[in-house]
Amino acid sequence: MRAAPTLRRRLAHLLAWPLLAVLALGAVYDYVQALRRAQDDQDLALARVAIALASRLDVDADDGLQDDFGLHLSRTVAAMQRAEPRDRLAFFVRRADGSAVGGDAGLAKWIQASPADRAVFADASTGGEAWRVASYAHESSLGPLQILVAETTHRRERLARRLMLDTLVPNVMLVMLALGGVLAGVRVAMQPLERVSRRIAARDADDLGPVPVEGLPGELTPFAGTINQLLDRVRQSAAHEQAFLSNAAHQLRTPLAGIQTQLELAEGEAPPALRERLGAVRAALRRLARSTHQMLALARSGPQAVQADELEPVDLASLLEAAANDWLDTALAAGVELQFDAQPVKVRGSPWLLREALANLVHNALDHAPRGSTVLLGCGPAGEGARLTVEDQGPGIPADERARVLERFYQRPGRQGGSGLGLSIVNEVARRHGAALSLADGADGRGLRVSLDFPSRG
Incomplete structure (x- = not known):
């Protein structure tokens, strides 16, 4: 074309x-x-x-x-x-x-x-x-x-002939100078539009804020205003979509929790022939409840979320301690040992978002770690910033798939039972905090190490 x-x-x-x-x-x-x-x-x-x-x-x-x-x-x-x-x-x-x-x-x-x-x-x-x-x-x-x-x-x-040359040469030079002046004038006149273009190109994909109109010529102001109106409509549409997703996930989570409780009671009272089937139903319901919870977390972690939390100092060591209490029973049931290397360090962030990111990392690590292995949770200073890591001794993720596992709903070939949202949620939380998410091999090339590197401390 x-x-x-x-x-x-x-x-x-x-x-x-x-x-x-x-x-x-x-x-x-x-x-x-x-x-x-x-x-x-x-x-x-x-x-x-x-x-x-x-x-x-x-x-x-x-x-x-x-x-x-x-x-x-x-x-x-x-x-x-x-x-x-x-x-x-x-x-x-x-x-x-x-x-x-x-x-x-x-x-x-x-x-x-x-x-x-x-x-x-x-x-x-x-x-x-x-x-x-x-x-x-x-x-x-x-x-x-x-x-x-x-x-x-x-x-x-x-x-x-001499007069022709005497008039032609200066007029050709005048033409070249005039064209140069025209091109320079057009270039100068286009600079405000190019600045706006560079600002828009440098934006994050989720940044729907208005385009600044200060310094623009009068002819470009209506154009910038039209772009801002479009961005405002897109922002409102995204907010409505996030609100719908958040409300739907919230409305589903409560009845699912009630159904799970009733199934647990029914499983205890059911004859042995039905307990296995009720257990399978309860496991499937637990996965559905987790997927619903993850969708709610994903909706609230996006930049266009309905409820935007103010960032505040968060102690990562305390965050890891709370995670130990939340996941200890699950680790014992999976036959996996939780280990901690927590050094006191604070970052500015949203407490619930960081808890959600850590919960997804721990869940993934416990889900992939073989029985008798170890999952290591750590935090501490890293240069002028801070680092949070979760490392397991599972099969790991090949280097050529590490970018794709951050996509929403992506599941690795041969992997079933997950929703494909865990690392997507961690990635969104990292973006909200200006942190860098990296995936690498664990110690001795075994397992997976997930790191969140925060640019500064709280």
């Missing part, structure tokens, strides 16, 4: 094309105006040649009528030709009666009528070569004269 163009690219295109068009039109205008001024200057120079010839005729006429005017004019034009040898300069002068005074008579066809002492210009061509022609009418001592001066246009063409 083709990626959609970014907003930055769209803005750059929308601004760049009109800018390029304006600059291109400006370059054409600059070239045309510069060429026109250059041609006007060269036409003026050609007109001055005609005036110089007229002045020469006036001088020669004062010296004598028998002078060879054509020879004098040819010398004058030859001297002017040396100023620009790459172009040919030609002239023709005739009287009012059509007789030639001097110059190239073949140019007579190019003479145009013009006001007295004012040049008229035209373009001409002969032999495949372009010429610029100036016609000049002059009242001299010899009578009315028509003077024509013609020059090839090589210098004009070179000047046009």
